[in-house]
Amino acid sequence: MRTIQNQTFDAERALYGSSDIVVKDCSFDGPADGESAFKECQNIQAEHNFFNLRYPFWHDHGLVIRDSEMTELCRAALWYSDHITIENTKLHGIKALRECADVKMKGCNVISPEFGWSVRGIEMEDCDVESEYFMMRSANLHFTNVRMKGKYSFQYIEDSVFENCTFDTKDAFWHAKNVTVRNSVVKGEYLAWYCENVTFENCKIIGTQPLCYCKGLKLINCEMIDCDLAFERSEVEAAITTPVLSIKNPLAGSRITVPAVGEIIRDIKEGTGTVQVQKQEAKSVCACA
Secondary structure: OEEEEOOEEOOOOOOOOOEEEEEEOOEEOOOOOOOOOOOOOEEEEEEOOEEOOOOOEEOOEEEEEEOOEEOOOOOOOEEOOEEEEEEOOEEOOOOOOEOOEEEEEEOOEEEOOOOOOOOEEEEEEOOEEEEEOOOOOOEEEEEEOOEEEEEOOOOOOEEEEEEOOEEEEEOOOOOOEEEEEEOOEEEOOOOOOOOEEEEEEOOEEEOOOOOOOOEOEEEEEEEEEOOOOEOOOOOEEEEEOOOEEEEEOOOOOOEEEEOOEEEEEOOOOOOOOEEEEEEOOOOEEEEEO
16 A cells, blocks of 8 residues: 655645555645545545545545544545544544444544434444434444433434443434443433334433333333433333333333332323332332322
């Protein structure tokens, strides 16, 4: 592979159509303000680089980015690309990683509204993220030890697994399908409305009005903190280890086990799901109709 090192590029499509190159210690910045530095490239390794111009990686196949920085001005950095590895890199421009496939990210810092839309297959490990509409309409996500803060995350995602993560995000997992969240903390209002076949296992769920209008919802050994009006019109099987402020109208066929509940609200005819209060100390069981 040919190596390009210690250079500055600011021209339009500076390395357009390149293949089998290593680009190290370079800066993509300057008065010419050129876009699309690596468009239509193959087999690219980019290490210790500074990106301050728009649209650097579009329609690329086989891409490794390490120890680099993409600034706020580096908007829409990766689109329509596949077989991507990103390690120890800052991605701080809006709309990064869209319509991409087969992505691995590790040790990255992401500050990027509308990050990760319509991605097909992404592994993310040991990353910190701030975003709005994070990973919308993406599929086959596997996140491990990811810390995320934002709004409207993981909407319309499918076939995904999240483990040992911390999410502080409003309206997360709306319309999600076939998703498992394990050993994680999920904090925010209106969690996972309209989701289907979503499982939370050994999780801590924090915030008002979670898990409404769901189908095939499961909670296994989960804590629920400051949760009120939970499970409205949901089909749910839940084993909860902490008291819940209120539960509202779980649908027929639902079964919820909880050590205590402040209020059970049933004001529609369909809200006949079972709520079983199992007091942990006394080990006794009473069914609440």
